[in-house]
Amino acid sequence: METTQQRDERLWRIAKARAGFKSHLIIYLVVNAGLWAVWFPTDRDLPEGVPWPIWPALGWGIALAFQYYNAYHKNSYNAVKEYQH
Numbered sequence: 001m002e003t004t005q006q007r008d009e010r011l012w013r014i015a016k017a018r019a020g021f022k023s024h025l026i027i028y029l030v031v032n033a034g035l036w037a038v039w040f041p042t043d044r045d046l047p048e049g050v051p052w053p054i055w056p057a058l059g060w061g062i063a064l065a066f067q068y069y070n071a072y073h074k075n076s077y078n079a080v081k082e083y084q085h
Contacts (some may be wrong), residue, residue, distance in 0.1 A: 017071040021064075028064055032057045 002010070035053040043052065 014071070021067050021071040024064060024067060028060055032060070 032053065035056060036051075039051055039053045
């Protein structure tokens with residue numbers, strides 16, 4: 001059983017992870033909107049197939065999905081289990 005200080009530290013780590021995810025999500029959305037805004041007037045008429053902004057969006061999106069999992073689901077079981085006691 002954890003002490004009050006240990007619980008507070010754990011909850012602080014969870015809160016920091018979730019706040020970090022939210023700030024990275026906003027940055028991801030703004031930067032990718034900018035990349036698509038650059039692509040739209042410049043390269044969209046070229047018949048190359050896949051638009052180039054999809055690659056940074058996918059790569060960064062995968063990393064963001066892992067960060068989401070770590071922030072919201074990694075410690076959820078322990079937090080819910082303790083809350084029920």
